[in-house]
Amino acid sequence: MRYSKFFVPTLRDDPADAEVISHKLLLRAGFIRRVTSGVYDYLPIGLRVLRKIEAVVRDEMDRAGAQELLMPMVQPGELWEKSGRMEKYGPELLKFQDRHDHQSCLGPTHEEVICDLVSRELRSYKQLPMNLYQIQAKFRDEIRPRFGLMRGREFIMKDAYSFHADEACLAAEYRNMFNAYCSIFSRLGLKFRPVEADTGSIGGNNSHEFHVLAESGEDLIAHCDACDYAANVEKAVSGRNLPQGIVADLAEVQTPDVTSAEDVAAFLSIDVGLLVKTLVYRAVGGEVDGEIIAACVRGDDQLQEIKLAHAIGADGVEMATDAEISSIGGVTGFVGPKGLKCRLLLDRTLAGAVGLVAGANRKDLHLTCLDVERDLDSVVFADLRETRAGDRCGRCSGSMQLSRGIEVGHVFELGTRYSEPMEVLFQDQGGKRATATMGCYGIGVSRLLAAIVEQCYDESGIAWPANLAPFKVGLITMGKSEAVNEASEAIYRQLLDAGVEVLWDERNERPGVKFKDAELIGLPIQVVIGDRGLADGNAEIGLRGGDRKSVPIADAVAETLDMLQGATG
Structure with a gap:
């Protein structure tokens, strides 16, 4: 290609609205241009790299036995109603009506469409297992698109869906896809790490994310320095020493206008780890929808809301209002676990703890010498805290470390989460009707374009691996x-x-x-x-x-x- 004939509009300076290095360099080097918020043109030089990334993905998917197809971006609303996700998916699902008043949506993912297709063609267990994939544009109406291709509204994704006659077959294909993903990211020259992950809005059981290690990553991942355990902090399990304060009778102490754990600890001249931080939430979704829940962690810990939602069987949780806190006997700023009229969950690192300080559910008062076993009734212990650097590994005696990562891939064991409501049925070996079990496997192809740049650059610009260079x-x-x-x-x-x-x-x-x-x-x-x-x-x-x-x-x-x-x- 002659440069004088090539459309590659480079810029001398960093664009003012670009925050991360990949966004700056892809704009400056003429790879992309912004169309509107979270939507980009891929210019000729950018498309060349994108196609090379796709080629690696296709090659490894084909080697793994998957078959490529192409499904529509526009999806009929009735499929999403059938799966139960039309309202549950939330405002990221962009819905619209056509001239015949039929509701449709722009596909953020394709579980419904692939289940509809397979349900009409699947007859016998002899057709299984089956793994179908596509590379296609998706649309999710992100509330705050940012970082260029890292979190856009329209993006290019490889999504694959496998169907199986039993759980053992699904587990084998899950491992097959896991290995294929490792090969893909290795061929792309990336420093990456697979981590255990929450299944999120997709649902299902077993799940792993694949993270490109980069300081600009939005995700925080925890990993052990002594074994191969790694997980997103939304799911990571770790431990720490049990807090033990003074053993004495429960007592009240004046704490005028002192509400935060750090301020209470400073006021009482104690370690903040002896504080009990009591947070009140309203459950969202599931059978507990609307229930008010109180959850406790140590004062120097952060509560992981996704863990709490799983512990109570909700789709999510939202912070309770002052009125809702009052309705269970609490006082905003001085909420404590003793005497609350609601379900109470404590992080399991508080089991057996003594000598703690907690809100007294009365203004300007805290309780001292709280003994969890002695003073609290009907307590449920669960893993609620977010893993911190230096925690004990949940699998061995090693120490947990934290790193930033860019999520570029995710694999799920879905089970029958979609195939059951979408009626993906087949005749099993015994001649009976059975529901296929599913897996799904996604890679953010356009996000990979940015993630590679986040690892491959210097002060002069982008340093593409030779196999990916335009x-x-x-x-x-x-x-x-x-x-x-x-x-x-x-x-x-x-x-x-x-x-x-x-x-x-x-x-x-x-x-x-x-x-x-x-x-x-x-x-x-x-x-x-x-x-x-x-x-x-x-x-x-x-x-x-x-x-x-x-x-x-x-x-x-x-x-x-x-x-x-x-x-x-």
Whole structure:
């Protein structure tokens, strides 16, 4: 490709609205352009990289035995009503009506559509297992799109769905997909980590997320320094030492206008870990919808709301209002576990704790010397706290560490969460009607474009792995003589004939502009043809960001091919 004919509008400065490095560089290098909030154009150079990522994903999915198909982005509302997700999915599901007043939605995911398809074609257990996948645009109406391609409203996703006759077969395919994902992210040259995860709005049982490790990641993942245990903090299990204070009778102490755990601890001159932080919530969804729940963690811990929702069998939880707190006998700012008229859950690290301080459910008063076993009735213990760095591993005696990650893949064992309401039935080996069990497996393809940049950049721009670069070679012509142009074109043609992707910068621009653009867009190898070198019969060749060496012009193509082979491994 000749640069002068290529649509690649680079920018000299970082866009003002770009916060993370991938957003800045993909805009500056002309890979993407914003259309509207959370929606982007993929320009020609960006699309080239996107297609290479897709090719790796397709190759590994095909190797794993999955079959590609393509489903519609627009989905009929009745399928979502049938699965029970039309209202449950929430405001991220963009709904609309057509001219016939039929309600439809833009697909954020395709469980309903794939179940509808398979339910009409599946007859016998002999057709199972079956794994179908697609690479397609999705739309989720994010309340706050941010970070460019990292969290957009429209995005490109690979989603696969498997169907099985029994749980054992599903478990085997889950492991197959897990291994395929590891191969995909390894081939993309990423530093990544699979972690145990919450199933979220998709539902189901077993679940793993795949995170690209990067400081810009929105997710916090916990991992052990002594074993392979890793999990999203929404699910991570860990332990810490039991808090033990002074053993004495329960007593009240004045704490005027002191409400936060840190302020109470400072006021009483005690460790904040001896405080009991009591949080009051309203359950959302499930059989407990609307119930007021009180949950307690240590004063220096954070309560993980997703863990609490799972512990009570709700879809989610919301903070209770002052009126709701009052209705259970609490006083905002001074809520404590003793005497509340509602269900009470304590984090399991508080079991057996003594000498604690908690709100007295009276204004400006706290209780001291609280003994959990002695002073509290009808307590349920559960894992409610969010894992912190330095906690004991939930699997071994190691120490938990925290890292930031960008979620780029997620695999689920769905079971019959969708196949049962969507009536995905088949005749089993005994001749009886049975419900297929399912798995689903997603990869954020467009998010990978950003995640790779988050790990592959320097002060000059993007440093693409050679197998993903939009062009393998940047051929740069330095000079205006006929001889240098003819030599450049000869090398350009030879490289094309050898099957090498080349971007030939033959523009009438200053050398500094050409070199800066080559570095910015991240071409792995640079071949420079200039008047001075050509006069000595030489070209200059080097890796991006490194030194270039002079080679005879007759050997330039062979030297480039050797260097390219070394760069791609």
